[in-house]
Amino acid sequence: MQTSDEIRLVRNASYAGMAVNILVAALKGVGGVLFASQALVADAVHSVSDLVTDVAVIWGVRYWTAPADEDHPYGHGKIQALITLFIAMALAVVAWELGSHAVEALWAGDLKSPGLPAFFCALFSVASKEVLFHWTRHVARQVKSPALEANAWHHRSDAISSIPVAAAVVVAYIWPSLAWLDAAGAVLVALFILHVAWEIAHPALQELIDAGIDDKSSQVAEVARKVPGVLSIHRARARRYGGAFQADLHVQVDAGLSIAAAHALGHDVKHAILTSDIDVTDAVIHVEPQDVRVIVSLGSNVEPRADYLARARDLLAALPCTHLVKASSVIETEPVDVPPEFAHLKFLNQVLVLETALEAHDFSRRMHAIEDDLGRVRTVRNGPRTIDVDLIDFGGQVSADPEMTLPHPRAHERDFVMRPLAELGIDWPR
Secondary structure, eight states: OOOHHHHHHHHHHHHHHHHHHHHHHHHHHHHHHHTTOHHHHHHHHHHHHHHHHHHHHHHHHHHHTSOOOSSOTTOSTHHHHHHHHHHHHHHHHHHHHHHHHHHHHHHHTOOOOOOTHHHHHHHHHHHHHHHHHHHHHHHHHHHTOHHHHHHHHHHHHHHHHHHHHHHHHHHHHHOGGGTHHHHHHHHHHHHHHHHHHHHHHHHHHHHHTTOBOHHHHHHHHHHHHTSTTOOEEEEEEEEEETTEEEEEEEEEEOTTSOHHHHHHHHHHHHHHHHTSSSOEEEEEEEEEEOOEEEEEEEEEOSSSHHHHHHHHHHHHHTSTTEEEEEEOOOEEEOOOSOOGGGTTOOEEEEEEEEEEOSOHHHHHHHHHHHHHHTTOOOSSTTOOOSOEEEEEEETTOOEEETTEEESOTTGGGOHHHHHHHHHTTOOSOO
16 A cells, blocks of 8 residues: 555646646647647647546545455555556547547548647647656656556657657648648557557556466565475466555475464565565465375276276366376276176276375375265275276375375286386386
């Protein structure tokens, strides 16, 4: 939220802009009419649009600087993006009006040579609006206001648009046969204003739709990685909000840390981000235990076998704090150690490599729950199964627990495990 001094600076800059715009618009409008310069009249309309945007900033600053409340817990910063977008739309409308009128004049041949005083009116506009641009942009960057900076660029567009106007007026005055250059100058002004409108609108639209900002996200991740105790970072994201940026990221820490220690480390990461020079005003930190690599073997000999494999794969990847790293090809294998009456039911097999922050026993329980959900029946030893999920390895842990022996004691004997492991480039046994 901006301070009262910053709000005062925004208003002062906007009031100054209003004063200059009134003077410049009046001078160019009267000069354009008296000295028959269509380009100068068009430029006067551009200056009048500056007045509208000055009013928009003065009106809007009281709302986007309001503190967060019960109905708006995240604050009112996006109002600034809306004001910025309004400024861009005002510019686009001005560009259309100027361009269409100039094209109509060129088409109709309704052209007159302008008087030389129109040239001096345009020069005055260039000088005054360029000074106003530099001052307003300085204030905008001081208080980090994109709406005020958009207004500064509106001033700059007025200054630059007056340059071709001045040139067209001089040429058309010296060579009356080239009077069409005055209208052509108005078209050039319109195209320039349209370009400026898009340059202003694009970041405002990105903010309103919460578009991610890749370079800012990478900067946030880099700062977080340097905090002692952080093991890895993933899903670092940043978005523009109210003239600055907001970020959220997942921080992985030693799974042996206490909850209090992990919470304190999350605060350290947030402090590092907010006090860095990357202009982030708020950050949400998700602290997680570090992921471990898990190897799982899938098998099915009940149709639809491929469907059961795919569903098991998706359910494993959807477990909390878990994601699929890679999967082997699906292979068909002969059944091993099954009753004779089921020997004709061939298996489809696949090996998955996942990463998870779950504890090993918790992962194993969830894994067996997936078997149950997919209709696994255990009434006949080594009988047909919709899905068989075997835990081959869990981060290199060793366990003699009968419910979860690690690593899997018979993995090296099973071709349907070893072949996919070899395909994935995983050596076994360890």
